[in-house]
Amino acid sequence: MDKLKILLVDDDEDDRQFFADALEGIELNTDLHQLENGKSCMEFLLKDTDNTPDLVFLDLNMPIMNGFECLEAIRRTPHLKDLLVAIYSTSSAERDIEETFEKGANIYIKKPSSFSELKKSLKQVVKMNWAYHLNDFKKENFLLKI
Numbered sequence: 660m661d662k663l664k665i666l667l668v669d670d671d672e673d674d675r676q677f678f679a680d681a682l683e684g685i686e687l688n689t690d691l692h693q694l695e696n697g698k699s700c701m702e703f704l705l706k707d708t709d710n711t712p713d714l715v716f717l718d719l720n721m722p723i724m725n726g727f728e729c730l731e732a733i734r735r736t737p738h739l740k741d742l743l744v745a746i747y748s749t750s751s752a753e754r755d756i757e758e759t760f761e762k763g764a765n766i767y768i769k770k771p772s773s774f775s776e777l778k779k780s781l782k783q784v785v786k787m788n789w790a791y792h793l794n795d796f797k798k799e800n801f802l803l804k805i
Contacts, residue, residue, distance in 0.1 A: 662690040663785060666712035668700040668729065669693070669747065670721040674770065678716070678747075681777040687785055696721045697729025704739055711739070714785070716747040717764075719755060727758060734763040745784055 665682065669675050675693050682691055692712065694700050701724070704711065715733070719726035726746060733739045746759045746767045756767050766784060771777045 662688050663714065664710070664712040665689050665691050665785070666700065666703070666715045667691060667693045667747070668695070668697060668715065668721070668726070669718040670695050671718070674718070677774070677777065678781075681774060681781055682785075684774075684778050685782045685785070687782075689785065697724030697726060697732070700724075700729050701732050701736075704733070704742075705736070708738060711742065714743045714745060716745045716768075719746060719748040719750055719759070727762065730759060730762045730764055 667675060667678050669678070679691055679693070682689055692703070694703060697717075700715070700717070717726045717729060724732075726748065730744060730746075733742055733744060740763075744764045746755075746764045747770060748755065748767075749770045751769050759767055768780055768784065771780055
């Protein structure tokens with residue numbers, strides 16, 4: 660089976676390491692690439708079109724280009740408009756959830772505080788039947804509940 664290519668965009672080094680450790684702990688065939696902000700994410704996605712990730716985890720609050728701006732840029736780019744984007748944020752503010760839903764994110768994940776919850780979230784998102792999820796896509800399905 661091919662490796663699932665995952666891109667994590669988060670400015671917090673500790674959060675990136677926590678994510679990488681959790682992803683390693685769920686024993687799936689994945690290839691994780693990490694970037695620190697939306698600008699480097701867009702540069703990466705536009706430069707290397709052969710290596711487009713299968714799934715992007717995008718933090719909202721980052722310097723240079725935040726997650727909202729990056730999400731808009733992804734959805735404006737023809738070859739990226741269908742890319743699966745999971746918002747991965749500490750924010751549980753209704754307006755952030757609403758805005759990312761309207762801008763076209765596929766799912767919203769509030770960063771879990773525990774390692775086991777993070778592993779459970781990642782396993783659920785990575786193994787999700789995206790074809791079914793996207794066909795039955797409603798706001799009620801947008802926020803990942805663990």
